[in-house]
Amino acid sequence: MFDLAVVIVTWNVREMALDAIRTVIEDMANSGLDGRVYVVDSASSDGTAEAVASAFPQVDVYASPDNIGFGRSNNHAIQRVMALYEPPRAVYLLNPDTITRAGATRALYDALMADESCGLVGAQLEYGDGAFQHGAFMFPGLRQLWMELFPAPARLTETTFNGRYPRHLYTVGEPFGVDFTLGATMMLKTEVIRQTGMFDEDFFMYCEEVDWAWRIRRAGWDVRCVPQARVVHLAGQSSGQVRPRSLINLWESRLKLFRKHYPAWKFRAARWMIAAGMRRKIRQADALPPDERPAIVAAYQHIMELARHA
Structure with a gap:
């Protein structure tokens, strides 16, 4: 051994x-x-x-x-x-x-x-x-x-x-x-x-x-x-190479983690917080670099829908 x-x-x-x-x-x-x-x-x-x-x-x-x-x-x-x-x-x-x-x-x-x-x-x-x-x-x-x-x-x-x-x-x-x-x-x-x-x-x-x-x-x-x-x-040098996709991967995984380990009430609260947080990030998107903004906003919108329907 x-x-x-x-x-x-x-x-x-x-x-x-x-x-x-x-x-x-x-x-x-x-x-x-x-x-x-x-x-x-x-x-x-x-x-x-x-x-x-x-x-x-x-x-x-x-x-x-x-x-x-x-x-x-x-x-x-x-x-x-x-x-x-x-x-x-x-x-x-x-x-x-x-x-x-x-x-x-x-x-x-x-x-x-x-x-x-x-x-x-x-x-x-x-x-x-x-x-x-x-x-x-x-x-x-x-x-x-x-x-x-x-x-x-x-x-x-x-x-x-x-x-x-x-x-x-x-x-x-x-x-x-x-x-x-x-x-x-x-x-x-x-x-x-x-x-x-x-x-x-x-x-x-x-x-x-x-x-x-x-x-x-x-x-x-x-x-x-x-x-x-x-x-x-x-x-994060590997994951940082594709930022919008990494954002989606991160929040998809977090939702899976919360669903697996949280009681039902806590998972519902987490879903609400994530959806609300993504809406807030979309409203603040003007601060993002113009060349990155559309893809990152699309990622936020995708994550918001994931949270709503998880």
């Missing part, structure tokens, strides 16, 4: 993916962990799969002929890993727009294995310029929806009211319990995967990590953020 299988899903991020793979391989080599890397490329048009295979012959690369989405792509690799005669002790889902800092992989692995009740851990993230980035959140509720869609005091943005954990928990340096970690870095014990399954493939993109963490928590496992593990997350 080896220690760790690292899974990276790519889509048209060749240069960043090469950096992500290089830095995690270097970190594992210095950590003493016995690890393997699996890459699933979702029909990139920039030669990502070929570049990875050429630069890292030790990496297992699967080039999908279609863009099958984040969750399904990860599941493809997880299924292959779990089908091994001796699966690893843990599986590490890592975004392609990341740079692993020295010692991060070992810190995550040690925190995961230190407590038998811990089933999932994630890193402390930072932006490319070194600025702090939240790597863990509370499960989304109506308060977070209000903060995103309607006027609210700016002082609430970085608070628990908006689902953020206090900064001092990160600076103390010890792992702390959270509801879910961002999908950029998710390390799970293999027994968690056996018990709770994998990503729900109804989520094409966005919210799949929230849904899985919700199921993991309900199954009795703890989820923790590990501040000692530092990973640069360049934040």
Whole structure:
């Protein structure tokens, strides 16, 4: 049995993916962990799969002929890993727009294995310029929806009211319990995967990590953020390439998440808030760049209809 299988899903991020793979391989080599890397490329048009295979012959690369989405792509690799005669002790889902800092992989692995009740851990993230980035959140509720869609005091943005954990928990340096970690870095014990399954493939993109963490928590496992593990997350470089489609994907997934995990009354409230929020965004569309405005307004209108009829 080896220690760790690292899974990276790519889509048209060749240069960043090469950096992500290089830095995690270097970190594992210095950590003493016995690890393997699996890459699933979702029909990139920039030669990502070929570049990875050429630069890292030790990496297992699967080039999908279609863009099958984040969750399904990860599941493809997880299924292959779990089908091994001796699966690893843990599986590490890592975004392609990341740079692993020295010692991060070992810190995550040690925190995961230190407590038998811990089933999932994630890193402390930072932006490319070194600025702090939240790597863990509370499960989304109506308060977070209000903060995103309607006027609210700016002082609430970085608070628990908006689902953020206090900064001092990160600076103390010890792992702390959270509801879910961002999908950029998710390390799970293999027994968690056996018990709770994998990503729900109804989520094409966005919210799949929230849904899985919700199921993991309900199954009795703890989820923790590990501040000692530092990973640069360049934040949405793949999804940011097609903004209107990304907006629709995001809100489609959020509606699926709310329908799956909210009681009926709360789901109705969320639908109303989303529809009202989209109407408000449409009224404010004059502030958008003129060349982007029609497509983004059309996306808002589509999301409003989704919320009305969900």
